[in-house]
Structures are given as structure tokens and as C-alpha cells.
Amino acid sequence: MNHSIHSADRSTHLKIVVVALIAGIAVAGFGIAARTSSDYAQTAHVVKAGKLMTVTSSDALVVR
Numbered sequence: 001m002n003h004s005i006h007s008a009d010r011s012t013h014l015k016i017v018v019v020a021l022i023a024g025i026a027v028a029g030f031g032i033a034a035r036t037s038s039d040y041a042q043t044a045h046v047v048k049a050g051k052l053m054t055v056t057s058s059d060a061l062v063v064r
Contacts, residue, residue: 005016 005013
């Protein structure tokens with residue numbers, strides 16, 4: 001058994017590439033499956049303005 005990637009033969013490199021490709025496809029498939037199974041209906045959230053206020057450099061704030 002060869003423990004170095006530099007001195008490995010062609011079949012060992014091919015095995016590494018195949019395992020990496022299968023793992024990449026599995027991760028991508030899991031991500032796509034997780035995304036399409038949930039509902040992505042987006043709703044608009046309205047933020048209404050409240051009272052006006054001015055903050056000065058001091059800690060006191062003025063409400064107008």
C-alpha cells in the first residue's frame with residue numbers, strides 16, 4: 001500500500017477522483033433536495049414609521 005499521493009500510481013489517482021466526484025454529487029443532490037422541499041412563499045412586511053425623535057450628542061433625546 002502506498003501512503004503518499006506523489007508516488008501513487010494512476011489507478012490510485014483515478015480512485016481518488018471518482019470518490020471525490022461521487023461525494024460532490026451527493027452533497028449537491030442533498031442541497032438541491034433540501035432546498036426544493038421547503039416552501040419559499042415570500043410575503044412583504046410593512047414597517048410603519050412611529051414618532052419622530054432626534055438624538056443629540058448628549059444622552060438626552062428630544063421627542064417632537
